[in-house]
Amino acid sequence: MSAHETASLLQLCRIMRPDDANIVGNVHGGNILKMIEEAGCIVGTRHCNAQNGDRCMAALVRVEKTEFLFPMFIGEVAHVTAEITYASQHSLEVQVKVTAENILTGAKKLTNKAALWYVPCSLKNVNKVMKVPPIKYADQEQEEQGRKRYEAQKLERMETKARTEEVVPPPSNPEDPPKEQYTVGYSQSTLIHLVGPSDCTLHHYVHGGVTMKLMDEVAGIVAARHCNTNIVTASVDAINFHRKINKGCVVTVTGRLTFVSNKSMEIEVLVDASSLVEPDKYRAVSAFFSFISLDKDNKPLPVPPLKIEGEDEQRRFDEGNARYILNKAKRLAAKERQQ
Known part of the structure; x- marks a missing residue:
């Protein structure tokens, strides 16, 4: 197995502390998103540096729909697994799963699933996008499905960028009359x-x-x-x-x-x-x-x-x-x- 193939999987774990939680004790969704992105960045950067040439860093360009299946609580251990599932010439898809483990009972539950897209940017020139080393697919169908996901997200990113350029009005000043509730x-x-x-x-x-x-x-x-x-x-x-x-x-x-x-x-x-x-x-x-x-x-x-x-x-x-x-x-x- 080549070096870039061994670099395509990553597993991390960390116990959830009080400062990871919101005011009612559930782990903050933003902290889970941050762990997901960090795992994706690590596995993506490792994979793209398993080749000769300029050193690079995987830059996040898109996160697909992320489901929060179950809440995570203080004291549970978060197990984050990140795997590269598709590589185009200049981008890669990383699929991430988060499992919560109760270390007192041994019970585990899948809490989150996400797919993220990265591009490798040269450390010498942040605007230079590097080539991505190929990955090994289980079969041709897996590669074809990955290609379809790549084309779909590329199109959607372009459409979303054009749609979200509108200026958002600032919130009301404290001196303004109060807005009606539920608006x-x-x-x-x-x-x-x-x-x-x-x-x-x-x-x-x-x-x-x-x-x-x-x-x-x-x-x-x-x-x-x-x-x-x-x-x-x-x-x-x-x-x-x-x-x-x-x-x-x-x-x-x-x-x-x-x-x-x-x-x-x-x-x-x-x-x-x-x-x-x-x-x-x-x-x-x-x-x-x-x-x-x-x-x-x-x-x-x-x-x-x-x-x-x-x-x-x-x-x-x-x-x-x-x-x-x-x-x-x-x-x-x-x-x-x-x-």
């Missing part, structure tokens, strides 16, 4: 963060996992404001990384409700980046997060309906409803295949 404006939230060295890779741009953690935090605030209850991340639709965020930039993370069903909320999260010394401002990352509301026994609660104001909010609500119906159909189809 988009009432729960919309923004976080502003100065990118420091600890947030960054060897290339001096932000780790994808750091960005995802900030996005999950803002989405969680939006969901909590709308419901005024305990909320947890249920799933994350594709996260698209449109442009790199450099050290020293100011990132503005904005979350707003787009759709509400009886038991779930969809929240659009947009990340804009700007330099402290230059006027350039650009859309860096975009995604849709889904949250559910829970009672004190962690049982799902009905979600208050969303009050729509204006044509833009109605359009986003209708688009969110279409995504909800599509995702529900996919879950039912997957459940039937497992039976």
Whole structure:
């Protein structure tokens, strides 16, 4: 077996501490996303450096839909397994599974599954994308399925970038009249963060996992404001990384409700980046997060309906409803295949 084949699988584990959890004791969804991205980055970087030539670092460009199947709690051990499942000439797909282990009872449960896409960037020139070493497939069908996923995500990334360039209005000033409860404006939230060295890779741009953690935090605030209850991340639709965020930039993370069903909320999260010394401002990352509301026994609660104001909010609500119906159909189809 060659060196690049042995570098295509990674297993990590870490015990969950109190500082990994939210205010009610569940492990923060953003921390799980961060662990997933770190594992993907490690296995992707190892694989791409198992060849001669410039040293490189795997840069995250997209995360496919991520399901939060079960909550994880303080004291449990998170086992993260990352495997490279497809390699094109300049990008690779990493599939990641997270399992929670109760070390007192030995019980294990699959909590998360995700697929991530990376491109290898040269350490000498961050704008130079390196070639990816080939991987060994079990059969031709596996390779063909991977190629179809590659083409689909490439197209969707381009479509999403064009769709998310709109400017998000800032939240109301404290002096403004209060927004009516259950409206988009009432729960919309923004976080502003100065990118420091600890947030960054060897290339001096932000780790994808750091960005995802900030996005999950803002989405969680939006969901909590709308419901005024305990909320947890249920799933994350594709996260698209449109442009790199450099050290020293100011990132503005904005979350707003787009759709509400009886038991779930969809929240659009947009990340804009700007330099402290230059006027350039650009859309860096975009995604849709889904949250559910829970009672004190962690049982799902009905979600208050969303009050729509204006044509833009109605359009986003209708688009969110279409995504909800599509995702529900996919879950039912997957459940039937497992039976």
